[in-house]
Amino acid sequence: MKVEDYGNSCVVVTLPKEVMINGGAKELREMLSILMEKDYRTIVLDCGDLAMFDAAGLNVLLAFQRKLQAADSELKVSNITNKFIKYLFDKIQLHKVITIEETMCR
Numbered sequence: 001m002k003v004e005d006y007g008n009s010c011v012v013v014t015l016p017k018e019v020m021i022n023g024g025a026k027e028l029r030e031m032l033s034i035l036m037e038k039d040y041r042t043i044v045l046d047c048g049d050l051a052m053f054d055a056a057g058l059n060v061l062l063a064f065q066r067k068l069q070a071a072d073s074e075l076k077v078s079n080i081t082n083k084f085i086k087y088l089f090d091k092i093q094l095h096k097v098i099t100i101e102e103t104m105c106r
Contacts, residue, residue: 019057020056042074042076
């Protein structure tokens with residue numbers, strides 16, 4: 001995972017091709033924990049390369065969204081290019097819980 005600090009307490013994490021129980025989900029959880037400790041106010045997940053995502057990945061997103069909200073911070077998802085990922089996020093109505101937008105950090 002690539003991490004870029006955009007200043008203004010915003011960081012972008014480029015997700016790997018897969019965020020699943022057998023790869024990616026654990027690494028994402030660890031990365032988000034580290035970033036929370038660094039007091040970033042906005043963590044943006046760049047989904048440009050993401051092609052596979054399962055319940056383990058979703059659980060990580062939802063758990064950290066709650067933790068970040070409690071810390072007056074936010075988790076955003078951006079750059080969803082894969083049709084399956086778009087369909088999945090639409091079906092589970094992820095936009096009702098996590099901000100989905102095209103821009104990275106404003």
